[in-house]
Amino acid sequence: MIGDIAAMAPAATAGGVDGAVGFDGVADGAAASLIALEDAHAAHTYHPLPVVVERGDGAWVTDVAGRRYLDCLAAYSAVNFGHGHPVLVAAAKAQLDRITLTSRAFHNDQLGPFVSALAALAGKDLVIPMNTGTEAVETGIKVARAWGYRVKGVASGQANIIVADGNFHGRSISIIGFSSDPVARDGFGPFTPGFRSVPYGDAAALAAAIDENTVAVLLEPIQGEAGIIVPPADYLPAVRRITSERNVLFIADEIQSGLGRTGATFQCDNVGVVPDVYLLGKALGGGIVPVSAVVGNADVIGVLQPGEHGSTFGGNPLAAAVGLAVVGLLNGGEYQERARVLGEHLRAGLQALVGRGIVEVRSAGLWAGIDIDPALATGRRVCELLMERGVLAKDTHGSTIRLAPPIVVTEDELDFAVGQLEDVLRQLGAS
Ligand SMILES: *Cc1c(COP(=O)(O)O)cnc(C)c1O
Numbered sequence: 001m002i003g004d005i006a007a008m009a010p011a012a013t014a015g016g017v018d019g020a021v022g023f024d025g026v027a028d029g030a031a032a033s034l035i036a037l038e039d040a041h042a043a044h045t046y047h048p049l050p051v052v053v054e055r056g057d058g059a060w061v062t063d064v065a066g067r068r069y070l071d072c073l074a075a076y077s078a079v080n081f082g083h084g085h086p087v088l089v090a091a092a093k094a095q096l097d098r099i100t101l102t103s104r105a106f107h108n109d110q111l112g113p114f115v116s117a118l119a120a121l122a123g124k125d126l127v128i129p130m131n132t133g134t135e136a137v138e139t140g141i142k143v144a145r146a147w148g149y150r151v152k153g154v155a156s157g158q159a160n161i162i163v164a165d166g167n168f169h170g171r172s173i174s175i176i177g178f179s180s181d182p183v184a185r186d187g188f189g190p191f192t193p194g195f196r197s198v199p200y201g202d203a204a205a206l207a208a209a210i211d212e213n214t215v216a217v218l219l220e221p222i223q224g225e226a227g228i229i230v231p232p233a234d235y236l237p238a239v240r241r242i243t244s245e246r247n248v249l250f251i252a253d254e255i256q257s258g259l260g261r262t263g264a265t266f267q268c269d270n271v272g273v274v275p276d277v278y279l280l281g282k283a284l285g286g287g288i289v290p291v292s293a294v295v296g297n298a299d300v301i302g303v304l305q306p307g308e309h310g311s312t313f314g315g316n317p318l319a320a321a322v323g324l325a326v327v328g329l330l331n332g333g334e335y336q337e338r339a340r341v342l343g344e345h346l347r348a349g350l351q352a353l354v355g356r357g358i359v360e361v362r363s364a365g366l367w368a369g370i371d372i373d374p375a376l377a378t379g380r381r382v383c384e385l386l387m388e389r390g391v392l393a394k395d396t397h398g399s400t401i402r403l404a405p406p407i408v409v410t411e412d413e414l415d416f417a418v419g420q421l422e423d424v425l426r427q428l429g430a431s
Contacts, residue, residue: 118284144277261366
């Protein structure tokens with residue numbers, strides 16, 4: 001089963017990184033001029049590694065000079081199924097030739113099959129199709145407030161939603177307003193009221209923050225951008241128990257943790273928890289188009305009436321065709337199983353480096369947060385050196401690097417990535 005999926009990723013062998021040998025990490029030629037063009041005219045809201053990607057297949061990408069890199073970020077898990085997955089590309093190409101956008105003023109023939117398949121995958125009734133993760137979160141907040149006023153009976157304008165310190169739910173004004181990251185938040189106020197933040201992983205603090213006006217608890221089952229922070233095993237079950245007892249919705253932001261990454265369809269599955277609402281995005285679009293969704297039962301999601309919410313592109317036929325194909329891949333269970341099995345292999349490889357330039361490793365499935373010894377180097381520096389060796393990864397919060405390769409990655413390729421990391425740490429002076 002594991003081998004079958006890998007066979008779908010063309011030419012994915014560690015031998016493919018030969019071109020990376022001798023790369024000194026300084027972009028030249030076509031790459032340098034493309035970077036200069038981007039620097040001159042794209043606002044500087046990112047600080048990318050100096051690699052200019054031209055194409056990708058499976059777990060690998062190729063830059064404009066023909067050098068190949070193992071993609072250990074997978075676009076923050078939006079490329080869970082690998083670059084150019086043949087089934088997803090075929091679904092997109094077929095739909096491109098039919099129709100791509102109708103708006104929801106009319107029905108299209110792709111939306112019904114997509115939402116019914118996604119609802120079934122999640123074990124829920126209803127889907128609100130949107131585009132980006134941020135929109136799914138905003139939509140989830142609207143649903144929770146509407147449910148609070150119309151079903152729970154919270155007094156008008158009084159609803160509050162509980163979130164966790166260290167959260168990442170997107171970049172809109174409302175969402176950054178309840179971020180605890182000063183870089184994301186400072187200088188962008190005033191913010192939307194009605195949110196309370198409590199320490200992540202502390203069920204007692206969460207219970208204490210709930211009052212009669214609390215409509216929802218919004219959490220990432222694992223905090224991704226915070227550095228793959230895995231809460232204590234009893235945390236999410238406790239949150240589920242508390243929210244059920246207090247008549248509060250449990251909204252799980254599975255935009256990054258869901259859809260195979262952690263070795264299950266949802267990270268909530270791994271801890272035996274069923275939230276009221278799933279927020280999905282990233283991999284739902286197969287790395288091809290932005291597709292996000294809010295998924296829940298009719299007693300919650302059904303509170304929204306015609307005209308109260310919408311999106312010009314949400315539920316468009318191209319997105320729905322790709323999303324349906326993504327659900328089809330997940331229905332087989334092979335990707336979840338593969339992420340679980342290979343994730344154990346990755347974890348073992350990384351654990352062996354603890355004390356040798358790595359302070360701590362946290363992981364779930366094929367998703368790992370690696371804390372680099374700050375005395376050795378920054379996470380950024382480690383990522384630059386990995387890039388020179390044909391491995392693309394991304395740092396977060398200074399000294400953490402995150403690995404989230406496409407699930408089509410092979411065991412040999414994971415060994416290659418861990419081996420390169422080991423060499424980088426040694427090069428930086430680790431014993
Ligand atoms: C990426 C992410 C978002 C935001 O998704 P966008 O598509 O970038 O808007 C929200 N929540 C989580 C947990 C994420 O990882």
